Every structure is written in C-alpha cells, then in structure tokens.
Amino acid sequence: MALLRPRRVERGPRRAATPAARDPRVADRSALFDDRFLKTLEHLHMVSRKVFAGNLRAERRTRKVGGGIEFADHRTYSRGDDFRYIDWNLYGRIDKLLLRLFEEEEDLHIYIMVDCSDSMAIGTPPKMHYAMKVAAALTYIGLANLDRVAIIPFGDKLLGRLPPARGKNRIHRVFEFLRTCEIGGKTELAECAKTFVTQNKRRGMVVVISDFYDPDGFEQGINTLRYNKFEPFVLQVYDLREADPELHGDLALVDCETGDTREVTVSRSLLEAYKREHAKYCEELEAFCTKRALPFFRTHTALPFEELILRIFRSGGFLR
Amino acid sequence: MSLLGPIPMNVLLYFGAGAALLAVTAYIIKMRRRRFEVPFSALWRRVIDQRDPNSLWKHLKRLLSLLFILLILAIVLFAAAGPMWGVSDHDAKNVVILLDASASMKAKDGDKDGTRTRFDDAKKKAEDLIDSMGGGDTAMVMRMDGQTTPLGRFSSDGPMLKKLVEGVLPTDTPADLHRALGAAADALRDRKNPLIVIISDGAFPADQIAQARWIAPKPGAPEDLASIDLTGMDVRYIPVGSRSDNVGIVAFNVRRYVDNKAAYEVFIEVENFGTEKTERRISLFDGELEIFPDENHPFELAPAGEPGARVRKIYKELPTGATGRLRAQLSVPKGLAPDPFPLDDEAYALLPTRKMMHVLMVMKHEDIPLRAALLTYDNIDPEEATPQEYEADHTTAWKHDAIVFDDWAPAEPPPVNAIYFHPDADKSPVAIKKDLKDPHVTEIDEAHPVMRWIGLSDTHFDESHVFAPDKGKNEQALASMAGDPILVAKRDQGHKYLVFGFSLTGSDIYLRVAFPLLMVNALDWFAGDDADLLTTYATGVRQRVVLDGGANVREAELVAPDGKTKVMTPVVDGLATFYADRVGVWRVAGKLPDGHTLPPIDLAANLANPIESKIAPAKNLVLGGQKLREPEPFAMTRNQELWIYFLIAAVALLSIEWITYHRRITV
Numbered sequence: 001m002a003l004l005r006p007r008r009v010e011r012g013p014r015r016a017a018t019p020a021a022r023d024p025r026v027a028d029r030s031a032l033f034d035d036r037f038l039k040t041l042e043h044l045h046m047v048s049r050k051v052f053a054g055n056l057r058a059e060r061r062t063r064k065v066g067g068g069i070e071f072a073d074h075r076t077y078s079r080g081d082d083f084r085y086i087d088w089n090l091y092g093r094i095d096k097l098l099l100r101l102f103e104e105e106e107d108l109h110i111y112i113m114v115d116c117s118d119s120m121a122i123g124t125p126p127k128m129h130y131a132m133k134v135a136a137a138l139t140y141i142g143l144a145n146l147d148r149v150a151i152i153p154f155g156d157k158l159l160g161r162l163p164p165a166r167g168k169n170r171i172h173r174v175f176e177f178l179r180t181c182e183i184g185g186k187t188e189l190a191e192c193a194k195t196f197v198t199q200n201k202r203r204g205m206v207v208v209i210s211d212f213y214d215p216d217g218f219e220q221g222i223n224t225l226r227y228n229k230f231e232p233f234v235l236q237v238y239d240l241r242e243a244d245p246e247l248h249g250d251l252a253l254v255d256c257e258t259g260d261t262r263e264v265t266v267s268r269s270l271l272e273a274y275k276r277e278h279a280k281y282c283e284e285l286e287a288f289c290t291k292r293a294l295p296f297f298r299t300h301t302a303l304p305f306e307e308l309i310l311r312i313f314r315s316g317g318f319l320r
Numbered sequence: 321m322s323l324l325g326p327i328p329m330n331v332l333l334y335f336g337a338g339a340a341l342l343a344v345t346a347y348i349i350k351m352r353r354r355r356f357e358v359p360f361s362a363l364w365r366r367v368i369d370q371r372d373p374n375s376l377w378k379h380l381k382r383l384l385s386l387l388f389i390l391l392i393l394a395i396v397l398f399a400a401a402g403p404m405w406g407v408s409d410h411d412a413k414n415v416v417i418l419l420d421a422s423a424s425m426k427a428k429d430g431d432k433d434g435t436r437t438r439f440d441d442a443k444k445k446a447e448d449l450i451d452s453m454g455g456g457d458t459a460m461v462m463r464m465d466g467q468t469t470p471l472g473r474f475s476s477d478g479p480m481l482k483k484l485v486e487g488v489l490p491t492d493t494p495a496d497l498h499r500a501l502g503a504a505a506d507a508l509r510d511r512k513n514p515l516i517v518i519i520s521d522g523a524f525p526a527d528q529i530a531q532a533r534w535i536a537p538k539p540g541a542p543e544d545l546a547s548i549d550l551t552g553m554d555v556r557y558i559p560v561g562s563r564s565d566n567v568g569i570v571a572f573n574v575r576r577y578v579d580n581k582a583a584y585e586v587f588i589e590v591e592n593f594g595t596e597k598t599e600r601r602i603s604l605f606d607g608e609l610e611i612f613p614d615e616n617h618p619f620e621l622a623p624a625g626e627p628g629a630r631v632r633k634i635y636k637e638l639p640t641g642a643t644g645r646l647r648a649q650l651s652v653p654k655g656l657a658p659d660p661f662p663l664d665d666e667a668y669a670l671l672p673t674r675k676m677m678h679v680l681m682v683m684k685h686e687d688i689p690l691r692a693a694l695l696t697y698d699n700i701d702p703e704e705a706t707p708q709e710y711e712a713d714h715t716t717a718w719k720h721d722a723i724v725f726d727d728w729a730p731a732e733p734p735p736v737n738a739i740y741f742h743p744d745a746d747k748s749p750v751a752i753k754k755d756l757k758d759p760h761v762t763e764i765d766e767a768h769p770v771m772r773w774i775g776l777s778d779t780h781f782d783e784s785h786v787f788a789p790d791k792g793k794n795e796q797a798l799a800s801m802a803g804d805p806i807l808v809a810k811r812d813q814g815h816k817y818l819v820f821g822f823s824l825t826g827s828d829i830y831l832r833v834a835f836p837l838l839m840v841n842a843l844d845w846f847a848g849d850d851a852d853l854l855t856t857y858a859t860g861v862r863q864r865v866v867l868d869g870g871a872n873v874r875e876a877e878l879v880a881p882d883g884k885t886k887v888m889t890p891v892v893d894g895l896a897t898f899y900a901d902r903v904g905v906w907r908v909a910g911k912l913p914d915g916h917t918l919p920p921i922d923l924a925a926n927l928a929n930p931i932e933s934k935i936a937p938a939k940n941l942v943l944g945g946q947k948l949r950e951p952e953p954f955a956m957t958r959n960q961e962l963w964i965y966f967l968i969a970a971v972a973l974l975s976i977e978w979i980t981y982h983r984r985i986t987v
Binding site for chain 1: 354361365366370371
C-alpha cells in the first residue's frame with residue numbers, strides 16, 4: 001500500500017543537483033593523467049605509427065586545394081583564374097575550360113573541442129573525465145605527429161583555449177590545461193561554434209567530444225564548422241545509465257543544465273519509450289554526420305578510452 | 321444486518337474523519353515526487369508528450385489508488401462497528417463451561433471396551449453443547465482440576481471453542497469445585513443471562529457442594545466469605561461416567577523403627593469403592609524389585625454388601641533396599657474385570673537412605689559418657705582419636721561421616737559434618753561474643769530437628785561461650801540464655817556443624833536422658849534423616865518444601881515423574897513451592913544465583929483422595945440445597961458476527977492496492 005511504503009532516497013548517476021564545478025567528484029581532475037595514462041598514450045602512439053607510415057614532418061595534408069604539386073581535382077574555370085592552371089588537354093577533348101587543382105601541403109591544425117557543460121558531469125565515471133582522457137590521447141597523437149593541436153573546452157561559451165602547439169613534449173601542458181580549465185554551464189554548441197570560427201582562421205580538423213545534449217540541437221553547431229571549411233570530427237560520449245536508466249515510481253526529473261523540472265511516473269512502458277527515444281536521438285546524430293561524410297564515433301564511458309582510440313585509428317578518420 | 325456497536329458511533333465517526341484526513345494527507349505526501357537529476361530532460365519531454373493523450377486515464381488511475389485507501393479505511397471502521405447478520409438476540413446466553421479435568425475423569429468407562437475415558441465423554445458433551453449454541457450465545461471454557469484455568473475469553477466462535485476443548489488433558493489432581501464456581505461466577509458477573517454448565521462425574525467434597533449460596537445475604541447480615549455467591553446464576557450439570565467398581569490405594573505410608581533405622585515398616589490402606597466383592601493382588605517394589613508379597617499371599621478385600629470397606633495392611637521389618645524408592649501396586653487377578661481407574665492402583669513413597677554412620681571422637685581425655693551416648697544406637701560406629709592423632713592424619717579422619725571435637729578444636733573446620741564441645745575461642749567455627757558463668761537455657765528452637773524432644777532448662781553448666789551467629793553465614797541459634805546463644809547450628813559449603821558453648825566435663829548434661837537423644841538427633845540431622853521429613857505429598861495441593869542449604873536460592877527446578885516436563889518454581893526463605901499434578905516421584909533442585917544446582921530432592925506424589933477414587937458418577941448434583949438440571953437446548957438464532965470477514969476484505973483490497981501500485985497500474 002502506497003501509504004505504508006517507506007520513502008527511499010533515490011540516487012541518480014550524480015550525487016547532487018549541483019553544477020559540475022561545485023561537484024567535488026567532477027571538479028577534482030588531479031588523478032586523471034598519471035604516469036600510467038602517459039604510458040598508455042605512448043603505446044597508442046606506437047600503434048598509430050604502424051597505421052600511418054609517413055615519416056616526414058608535417059606530412060599530413062589538409063584537404064585544402066591550392067598551389068601544391070600533387071594533382072587533386074578539376075573545377076570549372078571562372079573569371080580571374082590563373083590561365084596557367086587551365087587543363088588544355090581536356091579543353092581539346094571536351095571543349096570546356098577546366099582548371100587543374102593541386103593539393104596544398106601545409107601543417108594540419110587539429111582543434112579539439114571538449115564539452116565541459118553540466119550534463120557531462122553525469123555518469124560513473126563522469127563523462128567529462130572520459131572526454132578529457134580521449135581529448136588528451138588524441139592531442140598526444142597529434143602532437144607526436146607534429147600537427148598543431150589546440151584544445152578548446154566549451155559549454156554555453158568557449159571556456160578557455162590551449163593555443164596550437166606541436167611536439168609531444170607539450171603534453172604536460174595539455175594535461176595541466178585539462179586539469180585546471182573552467183567547467184560547467186549549459187550546452188550551446190551553435191553559439192560556441194560561431195565563436196570558434198571567428199577566433200580561428202586557420203582551417204583544420206575540429207574534433208567535437210560531447211554528449212550533444214543541446215536543447216537547441218546539434219545540427220547548427222556542426223554546420224557552422226562545416227560552412228567555415230573546418231572538418232568536424234564528431235565523437236559522442238554517453239553513460240550507459242543514461243541510455244537505460246534504472247528508475248521507477250513518481251519522480252520529478254530535473255534537467256541538470258537548465259533546471260527544467262518535469263513530473264513523471266516512471267513505468268516499465270515509459271522506460272522502454274525513453275530508451276527508444278534515446279537510441280533514436282543518437283541515431284539522428286549519426287545519420288546527420290553520415291549524410292555529410294563526417295567521421296562519427298559513439299562511445300559509452302564503460303568502454304576503456306584506449307579501445308576507443310584504437311577504433312578511431314582503425315577507421316582512419318583521424319590518422320590520414 | 322445490525323451493528324453491535326462495541327465502540328460508540330460518534331467516536332467511530334471522529335476516528336473515521338481523522339483517519340480519512342490522515343489518508344488524504346499521506347496520499348498527497350506520497351504524490352510529492354522525488355527529485356532525480358537527468359542530463360537531458362528534452363528526451364523525457366518528448367516521451368511524455370507522446371503519452372499525454374492518456375493523461376486523463378492516468379489521473380483517474382491515480383484517483384483510484386486514493387479511493388482504494390479510503391475504501392479500505394471505511395471497511396475497517398465498519399468492521400470496528402461490529403456488524404452482524406440478524407438482530408441482537410436478547411435471550412442469548414453467556415455460558416461458562418466448567419470441564420472437570422480431575423483425576424476421577426481418567427476412569428476408563430467412556431465406552432464398553434474401556435479404551436475411552438470418561439473425560440473423552442465429557443469433551444464430547446462439551447462439544448455438543450458448543451454446537452447447540454445460538455448465534456448470539458457466547459461461551460468460555462474453564463478447566464477444573466486442582467486449579468481452575470480459563471482457556472480463553474468469551475466467544476461465539478464454535479470451532480475455536482471446540483479446539484480449546486479438544487486440547488484439554490485431565491490431571492491427577494482432585495477437582496476444586498469451590499474455586500471453579502467462584503471463577504465462573506466472577507467471569508459471568510454483569511453479563512446477561514449467565515449460565516454455568518458443569519460437565520463432571522460429580523466427585524466433589526461435600527463441604528464444597530454445601531458452600532454454594534443462591535440468595536444474596538440480607539443487608540447488614542455478616543457475609544460468609546467461604547461461600548460461593550451464585551446469586552442470579554443459572555447452574556446446570558451434565559453427568560458423565562458409568563462404572564463404580566474401583567478398588568484403590570487410599571493411604572501408603574512408610575516409617576522407620578526408632579531403634580533400628582536400617583529397617584522400616586509399610587502401611588497400606590486399600591478401599592473397595594464398588595458394590596461387589598472383589599480381589600486385588602498387592603505388590604511392593606523397591607525400585608523395580610518386587611519385595612513383597614509373593615504369589616502365595618493374595619490380598620483379599622472386604623466382601624460385597626459392605627461398600628466403602630477399607631482393608632489396612634502393615635508390612636513389618638522390611639529391609640532397606642537399594643533405591644529407597646517404594647511403590648505399591650494393585651493388580652487384578654486373572655479372571656476378573658480390569659480396574660476402570662488405574663490411577664489409584666499405584667502409590668509411591670520415598671525412604672531416606674540409611675547406612676551405618678562412622679563417627680570419630682577427638683578427645684583430649686577419655687570421655688565415657690560421650691562414647692556411651694553414641695553406642696546407644698546400633699547404626700552408629702564410634703571411633704576415638706587424640707588431637708595429636710587427628711593433626712597427624714587429617715585424611716583418614718575426614719573419611720568419617722562425622723567428627724566430634726570434645727573440648728578441643730582444630731585450626732580449620734573439617735570438610736565433614738562435625739560437633740564441637742566448648743571450642744577454643746580462636747578456632748570456633750562460630751564467632752564467640754563472650755563467656756558466661758553458670759548459664760541456664762531459657763530458649764530452645766524446637767522446630768529444628770536437632771532440638772526435637774529435647775529439654776535443657778534444668779541442665780547445669782559451669783560456664784559457656786556465648787556465640788554471635790550470623791544468619792548470612794547460615795548460622796542459627798538453637799539454645800540460648802536470655803538471647804545469648806550457647807548452642808548454634810551452622811551450614812557451610814554443604815557441611816553441617818553443631819557448636820556447643822560448654823564442655824561435657826563442666827556440665828551435667830550427660831546425666832540427662834536428653835543427651836543421647838540430642839546426639840542421635842544431631843547425627844540424624846547430619847544424615848538428612850529427619851524423622852518428620854515428609855516425602856509423600858498429595859496431588860493438587862500446593863506445598864512448601866524445605867530445600868537443604870537453600871538460603872540464597874530464589875528458584876528451583878521441578879522435574880515431573882516423566883523426567884521430561886520441567887518447570888521453575890519460586891523459593892522463599894529456603895522453601896520451594898511444590899504443586900504436583902501427576903502421580904509419581906518428582907525431583908526438585910534449587911538453583912543458586914551463580915548458576916550451580918543444589919543436590920536434588922525426590923518427592924513422592926500420590927492421589928490419596930477417596931473422593932476421587934470413588935468413581936461412581938453422581939447422576940444428580942445438589943449444590944447449596946438446589947438440584948441442578950441438565951441445560952435446555954439453546955435458542956437457535958444464527959447471529960453471525962461479520963467483522964472478521966470485513967477485515968479479510970480490507971486485507972484483500974490492501975493487497976490489490978499494493979500489487980497494482982508496484983505493477984504501476986494505479987500510478
């Protein structure tokens with residue numbers, strides 16, 4: 001009988017409804033990057049060398065098409081183009097003026113955007129910690145390959161910036177930055193992307209590590225990057241209990257970012273519907289990226305981060 | 321349907337309103353949601369929005385949960401109002417069924433084969449009586465034996481009452497009608513249409529039957545406190561039993577000879593309660609050994625025509641056997657009908673173990689009067705030693721049953737029973753207060769076994785120590801002069817000491833007849849052979865039994881003759897309460913506060929009650945001059961109380977609510 005039922009205090013994935021910055025469990029990042037972690041990164045780098053066999057500095061090339069020596073593509077001639085690059089042979093065969101394009105060789109810029117909003121503080125371990133480890137690992141690989149890697153944590157705004165650097169001796173600065181960077185706030189990817197593109201003129205790969213729980217949607221943010229010639233690399237992180245929560249009874253669900261409260265009686269059928277909705281949301285994100293040929297990875301925090309990195313290596317999306 | 325209304329309606333309404341308010345408040349509290357943090361509430365919103373079309377039904381389901389609670393509450397309140405089928409029956413009776421469970425009810429005449437007892441018959445009649453009760457009648461069952469035990473409260477639940485009756489067992493005690501009628505009348509006081517039904521064979525003492533009083537005494541007249549007030553009561557009697565041809569032992573006593581304590585004689589009294597001449601063979605057992613008589617000595621009873629004739633038999637010069645546990649047994653010779661009441665065919669008696677006592681006299685000088693006193697009785701074997709010999713070989717000295725120290729005392733009391741005459745002041749086992757010149761005994765503790773038949777008032781003493789006995793050390797003054805003890809008994813760690821303040825040489829006590837008697841009393845006390853020690857008790861009578869060394873004992877364990885049933889009994893001032901409800905040998909053992917147990921004492925319990933042995937059933941019972949009739953059939957109104965069914969319904973609804981809540985149906 002409901003009247004006699006003892007009241008229980010249900011614990012969510014997080015201990016308290018406080019912003020991530022005030023949650024000591026999340027704010028304490030001192031133990032994230034220890035010697036063991038560094039050894040793991042070194043091991044991953046060795047693996048990456050096997051996957052990518054180049055040995056020149058700055059040997060990874062952008063997709064930017066310009067004045068290089070290696071042929072890349074054709075495009076229609078337009079007024080003002082340099083006559084020297086018109087492919088006269090094709091003109092003779094098909095009677096069209098086409099311009100020959102060459103790949104431009106330059107250092108690859110890798111921007112790693114880490115979601116540090118309050119929603120990333122949820123999970124065991126917190127998704128934010130997982131995301132930071134993945135970010136540190138990708139940064140290490142990039143630095144070791146002499147790419148220029150920058151880290152930009154974000155929430156409802158850009159929460160700081162580790163300027164582009166290269167060389168793996170910079171990894172300790174990266175660790176220090178990730179340990180101390182500001183965290184918390186809502187997720188506003190579109191706004192952050194807009195700010196990002198205005199602040200970073202050098203094009204390159206933008207690895208976005210987030211749960212993509214943005215009330216305004218993820219599309220606009222990713223599109224902003226695309227439209228500004230950046231190459232988005234989408235990495236979605238979620239906690240297993242987010243996808244399959246163990247809830248029942250009468251609850252007031254509080255959004256950890258917006259504080260929006262929704263009263264709900266969780267039944268078995270409602271839980272099933274929620275699980276379907278969560279899966280659908282993830283599929284929407286994946287479909288969006290796939291349609292636009294954007295590298296996309298989804299992972300949960302129970303998967304060891306090194307395994308995720310190896311999956312990324314194997315797919316070739318990050319190492320080119 | 322009507323309401324019995326055990327609780328006033330306005331109280332119920334107030335209670336109901338309060339409980340409903342509480343239920344609604346609790347329901348509202350229940351609806352206060354637990355807060356749970358989620359990372360992305362938009363997903364939940366999408367899910368909930370899809371299900372919103374069902375929200376009205378959901379609200380209804382929630383209301384259903386509240387309605388369940390209120391319905392359950394209403395049912396409980398209605399059950400408390402005492403609903404019943406039919407109307408209140410003003411002729412309904414309140415009945416106390418007094419079920420005789422005394423010894424005589426064990427008579428095997430419930431059927432022709434002798435397999436059923438008359439108590440089985442009585443239970444059947446009690447169950448028939450319960451079956452005949454109307455819906456408005458209530459009954460209480462009381463067991464009547466040496467005590468009166470109500471077996472439950474007043475109830476109209478027939479099956480429950482019959483179950484109570486079924487569980488009753490008869491005991492080996494006589495029935496106490498006086499106590500039972502008093503308890504029944506008290507239980508029925510202020511109840512409508514009170515009725516007492518006695519189901520019995522009518523074996524009650526005449527004085528108890530005569531004590532019933534049907535009319536209240538006139539105002540101002542002295543009230544007879546012994547009488548049973550049955551004013552306004554309707555008392556009925558249902559007789560049970562058929563046979564009367566019982567022969568039983570009504571007395572069984574054993575005593576030692578004063579001059580030869582190694583032998584004893586037995587007194588047996590057998591009565592023929594039947595109306596015809598019959599024979600019985602009587603046997604006497606010491607433990608399992610049949611000692612008397614043999615097949616050549618049949619025991620013939622009085623001839624027919626003299627009902628109630630008693631035959632008394634004394635068996636003399638029987639030797640003390642191995643166990644000292646005597647059992648008399650009546651058996652039926654071949655060819656005669658079996659005895660219908662075997663309970664009084666057995667009787668038990670216990671004989672204190674008696675053996676030759678070895679007594680050591682430790683004397684500085686030869687003491688002929690002391691030696692002569694100890695030689696008076698055959699079963700005392702005196703030896704002599706000087707103090708030097710005693711000091712040289714304690715071990716041999718301590719093997720004696722008792723030691724007498726004459727005008728000398730050892731440094732430490734011996735670990736055996738001992739008598740001291742005029743001990744040295746610093747070696748006395750009892751503290752010495754002062755010395756008296758020319759004392760005279762003015763007080764004697766005649767209740768103590770040592771001082772039985774002893775007078776010392778004309779005895780002359782030159783001088784004597786005056787002791788300071790300490791009751792905390794189990795020291796007891798036996799003879800004093802104006803409150804100054806000169807003879808003290810002491811118990812210490814299982815040993816007994818008798819300390820005389822005077823010496824034999826400074827007194828003329830050894831010239832007195834009392835002296836050898838005093839010595840024998842002392843040695844008997846040492847041996848636990850108290851001539852007046854009562855070891856045979858009647859069942860159904862509360863007794864107080866002396867526990868040896870039981871000054872600090874607060875409780876004792878009673879072990880029934882079956883050896884299995886054990887009960888604890890209180891001990892006050894060294895006396896244990898003993899109530900035997902079974903014939904046989906009981907064992908009582910005092911429990912010391914530190915957990916140790918005192919040596920057990922055996923007690924024999926016999927029926928020894930001619931009223932119970934006279935099993936001839938009384939067809940009529942005249943109580944206080946009024947003949948009791950059998951009860952008429954009850955009015956057959958089938959009023960049925962319904963509260964239990966409503967309570968079951970409430971529990972069922974509660975279960976449904978619980979299940980539906982947990983199955984998320986009513987949420």
